[in-house]
Amino acid sequence: MSQEQSTNEPPVAVVGGGRFGWGLADTAARHGRRVILWSRRPQRPATEAIHVTQELGELAAAELIFVAVPSAFVGEVAGRLGEHLDGAHLLVHVSRGLVGDELRPLSAILREVTPCRRIGALGGPVVADALSRGEPGGGIVGTRFPEVRDAVRGALGRSTLRIYSTDDVMGVEVAMTLVGLLSVAVGFARAMGVGPATLAVMGTRGMAEAARIGASFGGRIETFGGLAGFGDLMAAIAGDTRPELGVGARLAGGMSPAEAAREAGAHIEGLAVARRIADHVERAGVQAPLTGLLATLFEGKISAEGMIKALMARRVGEE
Amino acid sequence: MSLLTRFLQSPPVRVPTLFPPRVGPGDPRIYSFNSERPRIIDDLVLRVVESHGRDEERLLFALNEAANAEVRRLATQRDAEAEVSLDHWRRLLRRLGKMSHVERVEALKKTVRHMGEDIAGNFDVRVFRATRRMVPGVLTAIMAPSELPHEIVRTGWPRVDSLVTAEGPITRLRELARTGTLVLVPTHASNLDSIALGYLLDREGLPPVVYGAGKNLFSNPIISFFMHNLGAYRVDRRVRARLYKDVLKAYSCLMIERGYHSLFFPGGTRSRSGMVETHLKLGLAGTAVEAFARNLTYGVKRPVYMVPATINYALCLEAETLIDDWLKGAGAARYIIEDDEFSSIDRMVAFTKKLVSLRSAAVIRFGEPLDPFGNPIDEEGRSLAPSGKTIDPATYVSRRGIPSVDAARDAGYTRELGEMLPAIYSRETVVMWTQLVAHVLYRHLVAESPGIDLFGRQRRRGEVAMSRERLVAEVGEARDRLRALESAGLARLGPVLRNSAPDEIVAQALSAWRGYHTKVVANEVDPDVVIEDPNLLLYYQNRLVGFAEALAGPDQVAAAREIAGLTASA
Structure with a gap:
């Protein structure tokens, strides 16, 4: 099944080569998905399933894109990424931050600097190491768009990782x-x-x-x-x-x-x-x-x- | 007259047609509405039956719910409609359990067709052209037909022309209307909105729009006649049945799909407080996304352009009723106000007379057009991404390149758009002189009544005075701050405010209020201006709550904050 999926499904993209970014990449790869991971300064080498790049434009080949860079950098990185994206891309961030003195949520930033509208936030007890090791657990994706929820489940969720959802982004x-x-x-x-x-x-x-x-x-x-x-x-x-x-x-x-x-x-x-x-x-x-x-x-x-x-x-x- | 009235009141009134009017190639889509009407209703029935009739349980629920809701409504309504329909619904309820699926589908078809016939408007090119010829007298004709001959004898055609001003990217909108479908989404303050807007669209060379008007508006026979024949469809807000709402949505979606320029008030109902809307329901306007997506699935790539607009009045016809309603906190309960100034002919006459005496009574300002996903539009009508590159709006309703219709997804887009519009409304609001003077007076009232709650304050009639000199000075300062906001792109100055001296602004506001409202808003008792009606003052100043703090000087900040806090009770 995983072989079949990796050929039919578009790759999953991850912006950010920190621990969380790699945790997401490892999980998707374990589920048989091809992964493209963007990192400014890659810390880990690519694997067979995880392609590491420094070109944001390569991520446009994916449909679901996880944004896992510190909130202060999201505006800048997503703005550049946005030049390569269109309305078909699904963006999901995992940040525990709110931006600026007005405390803007990252979904609002992503909406402003990219053409994407189908946006979500992945929260809950999802921890980088546990993701990488494939420990059982669960998370919650906040989104108004059912296809974002489905895509996150498709990339990360299996019987060991239960992805719940809410529209209260x-x-x-x-x-x-x-x-x-x-x-x-x-x-x-x-x-x-x-x-x-x-x-x-x-x-x-x-x-x-x-x-x-x-x-x-x-x-x-x-x-x-x-x-x-x-x-x-x-x-x-x-x-x-x-x-x-x-x-x-x-x-x-x-x-x-x-x-x-x-x-x-x-x-x-x-x-x-x-x-x-x-x-x-x-x-x-x-x-x-x-x-x-x-x-x-x-x-x-x-x-x-x-x-x-x-x-x-x-x-x-x-x- | 009474005979004519009775004739007009038996809707839908149409002028009999012997020879269908010829529609030219460059004519707006709506000219061919009447010939399309039967097909649109057929499509409507097909579509609703397809979505509700496929699943047995869903169908049974839809019919049950509709019948029960209608029986409940009609039983309390007890009017002519109830006499005709109540039995029908009761019979349906009794038989529903024993019916086969096929019979139920038939019942659904009949019900939807009946609802569709009631909703669907009419567009009579002859009425449209005749109305047009009567411009600029048409507004007066609609509002005060009995007055019209006298007015003409006395003053010539009323100067409606200069009464309503248009602002915004009108040339671009004309262009866009040729290649795509416009969906106007303005603020809503008065029942006159759709009439004033309709008049203005025609004057500015923009195409006519179809829109849903509350059935209660059709109770005024003259207005009913015009609305009905100029493309308005009827929305009966008393009907709670979900099926009815689905039929309405399907109808509005079909109209946009077929390229009929449309008008929706995203606020749902007139702003009771007078504030610019901040919480939008969008409702039927949400069908814009669905219509765009549906067309793509048929291979039709017709862009849909959302056009935000603000409608700004120096005087509001229904101000007294609306603000009373808001203060009673009954906005939700009295969703439909049946007995406001709009239904009373003598109030309309008074209002019209007053309007004619003003230099400029209303400004309609169009904002920059957007695609249904909130992206700006370039000169050629293409959507623009934040990077400035053009972007294909079809990608928003496609997955892996294939367009689809998805109600949950489209509801997501609609909510996003609903969150974008208030900021646009706020910066496109044209501040009228009456509003600014009301704000300064009300701020004074607040400063003079510290620690009193809203309702206590509203009872202080004729108790608080402000020296005219101080009023003029503060109006001048507030106007200067408003100018600064305007140059920052955050607000717009309306007529009078832009060029007149503060003294003149105050004089014009006081004179505008005199003569129309049954209550005196503020009275000049030399050397003071006495606040006589805090309610009307509140209504007019509410348009500025969002700017209260920005318009205040150091001494007025405390009062301004309290005013800004009013939004919480909106």
Whole structure:
């Protein structure tokens, strides 16, 4: 079957040669799909099924294109990629970031700089290493277009990787970003030696905050109770291999945010986006104490102990 | 007159045809509508039967739902229509269970045909040409037929010509109308919108459009006659049956497919608050994507161009009813307002008289055309990608090169378009002088009534005054800020605002309000201007809520923020 598929189906393209990009490429290749992976500076050699290129134009041969570059670069890379694409291409990003002070979701950026409209965001507990190894799991794709959902399932989803879907694209994108942020907090709290109950309180209140922020952007609260929100956070608390946890732990150990990010060897969106979210929600009048504290912590303006104290000292109210 | 009225009221009124009018090759598509009408209805029946009749369960559900919804509606309606149709639906409900699939398909065919006949409009070239000859008197003729002879004797033809101004890429739209199908998607403030727009299209050499008009509009016999014979199709918003909505969609899709330029109000209903629409339903406008895709599947590659537009009035005919309705928060409940100014002849006369005395009462501004996927269009009518390269719009409705019709996909495109339009509306809104003066006065009212909720504030009639001098000064400042917004491409200045001195702007606004509205909006009591009717003031200023903060000086920011917050209750 896989042989047959690889000849009939168009290749799957991946923009970005980071860990996540390779995880997606490995998964699609394992399912018998030809893959074209674009990377500015390829780190890994091509394989039989994964063709590595530095020419964005080559990706136009694919139908489904995953965008797995840090959010700050998406505008520039996608803009160049867009010159080769048309309305038939399906774009799916995996970023845990929101762009600029207006916190624009990546789907909006992709829509603006490319001619593509069939766009989606892949979120949930999908982690690069687990993808590469083919561990069972699941994810959620937020899209308004059924063919995007089907294409992602076709490329990644098998009995071991269940791909759910929702049309609440905004909800998924905000959830992805805020869970990224909370994952750093989880890594931090665990390294500080907090108990399960504290972790549960922080996670639950953090998710309530995330849902409020999401709703203020036009997302749906329910999305945060699903795979994109709680599902993703549970995987972080259970201790998957996402790099955010390591960054949190290093912060707890007294490392500066910049060093911690460097050591993690991955781009951590949460560090950059926390302050912008905190400022934005303050302007919008949304209650988001945890985000504000995390932003302060990531700026190195509060110590690890100070952070825990500040968290626990907050006034208790109705849930 | 009453005999004529009765004759006109028995819809659909048509002028008998002995010899069908000749249609020339360069004539707009709509000229041949009447000869196509039976075929369009046949197609409509075919299409709906094909989508609903194939699956037994789906068919049974569609008929059941339609019959139940209609019985519910007609039983409470108890009018002439109910007398005729209620029994039919009840009988259908009783028999439905025992019918065979073939019989049910027959019942569906009959139902769809009946609905289609009720919906489908009419286009009489003779009525169209006659109407045209009457231009520029036609608006007055429609609005106040009994007044027309007096007006002509007294002042010659009313100066409708200068009353409605057109702005935007009109030459390009004329070109595009030749090669593709235009789908106009304007803002909606008044029942006069479609009439004013129809008049303007003809004056500017743009083709006539077909559009769905609420059945309640057809209750005014004169308007009914014109609408019916000038391409409007009837939409009965009281009908809740899903089947009816499907038939409507299929009808509007068929019209676009066949190249009839169309008009839809994406806001769905008139803006109750007076604000520029921010939440669009799009509804029938969404059929533009389907029509484009369907044509491709038949091998017909006719482009569809979406044309956003704003319709801006210095005075709104129905302002009083609309803002009352909004304040009651009953916008949704009273979806159809049956007893507004539009149905009252004396209000129409008053309005028309007032309009004629104004220099410029309405500005219709067309925005840049887009393809149904939100891409801009170049001079040759081709879609443009963000890179500036041309792009084939067919790729959006194709997979692996093969075009298809896909309702879920097209709904996705429609939602995307619905999210794009508000920003376009906002920057293409033409600010009228009455709105700016209302805004400055209302901002003063807000500043003078701190900490009071909206409803408390609206009760403060005749209590708050602003010195005329200060009003003039603030209007001048706000106008300057608006100019800055205009040069940044974010707003548009309308007539009077552009060239008049602030003092003149204020005087013209106060005089425009006098005489038409039954309530006094603001009264000059030297040296002050007293706010008499906060509701109307709110209505007119609401058009500017999106600009409130940008128009405020340092002292007015707090009040402006509160005004900007009004959008939350919209």
